[in-house]
Amino acid sequence: MLMFVGDDHESVATAFIAGDDVLLVDSLGSQEDARRLQSSLCGEMGKTVRIVAATHFMSDHIAGMRLFDEATTIAHRHHRHTFLSQNRQVDAFYREPQVLFDGDLRLRWGRHELHFLHNPGRTLDHISVDVPSADLVCAGDNIVGNTVYVSKADPTLIRGAVKRMRQLGRGTVVGGHMGRFPPAVLDNALHYLDRLQLAVLRIRIDVAMPDVNGHIAAIAIEDCLAPGIEPSAFEREWHQHNLEAIVAQSTFSLDAALAVRRERA
Structure with missing residues (x-):
């Protein structure tokens, strides 16, 4: 297994290698990053990308789908909902998935069996890719390092998605951004979400309406992070x-x- 982190949004692609064939989970966030990924896997290593799967169908994770045009593409059936509802839609990156699934999908790839688990949180189409034989799970954007990104999502869905990944008990968590983390990152993300929610609730309940937005905008990340965690840029x-x-x-x-x-009451 190899992991690539692009320059654009620090998006992550994970390559599972079986002989000369590669299965990609996500494919980075820009054409430049995707071309470097292609050059590394196909040019330098002599591999062929056979499958590109998306943890979710946002543009900053699917830039390589059209680049690897002979690869089979996999996504959840709600992928269009996610693509059309994102903040930064790049139509040039869109490629119709060839394999759609609804609940779970299992795929044998070399010595690994990959479990594609529908795990809606950050988006309705979100997938966690559990690989028990590698002791890892690909989390996509259900975490952002030791935090989460609420965006347009229901925070309750995000919380449930992170808890489901935690129940898997894997030793490595691959994020949709930044890279790989120890399993404590899931607890840290939940801590962040809980503290952020508590801070906002206190403001919405206790602060007079004209001042609410200003108080929310001033919430410090340090007040939300788990003890001992220093925030990255x-x-x-x-x-x-x-x-x-x-x-x-x-x-x-x-x-x-x-x-x-x-x-x-």
Whole structure:
């Protein structure tokens, strides 16, 4: 197994190699990154990419799908919903998947059996790729390092997706961005989400309406991270994106309203 991290959004592609054949899980976020991936696998190593599977159908993870035009493509059946609902849609990267599945899919590749598990969280089409024989799971964007990205998603779905991956008990977690992590990254991501939600709820309940958005925008990532975790520049950047999304989409407003209702009951 090889892992590639591109320059664009630090997107990750994971290559499972069986002889001269390669199965890719995700294919990076730009044509430049995808061409370097192709040059490394096909040019330098002499391999042929036979399958390209997507953990989810966002443009920053599928740039290589059209580049490896002879490869079979795999995605969840809700892939179009994700592609059309993303913030940064790149139509030039879109390639119709040849194999669609709904629940789970198992695929033997060399000495490994890959379990493609529908695990909706960050997106409705999200897939976790569990590889027991390699003691790893590909998490896609259900985590962003030691954090999560809420964007337009339901945070409850993200929390459930991370917990399902944690139940697998794998020793390595490959993120959709940044690279590979020890299993504690899943607990760290849940801690971040829980603390972020708690901070927003306190503001929505206790702060007067004109000041709510300003207080949310000032939430520090350090107040949300698990003890002992130092944020990377990438995690800091996406924490800011979280705060912007929470303000723009009134994220956690329903949870705040329900909390107030329970207190008054």
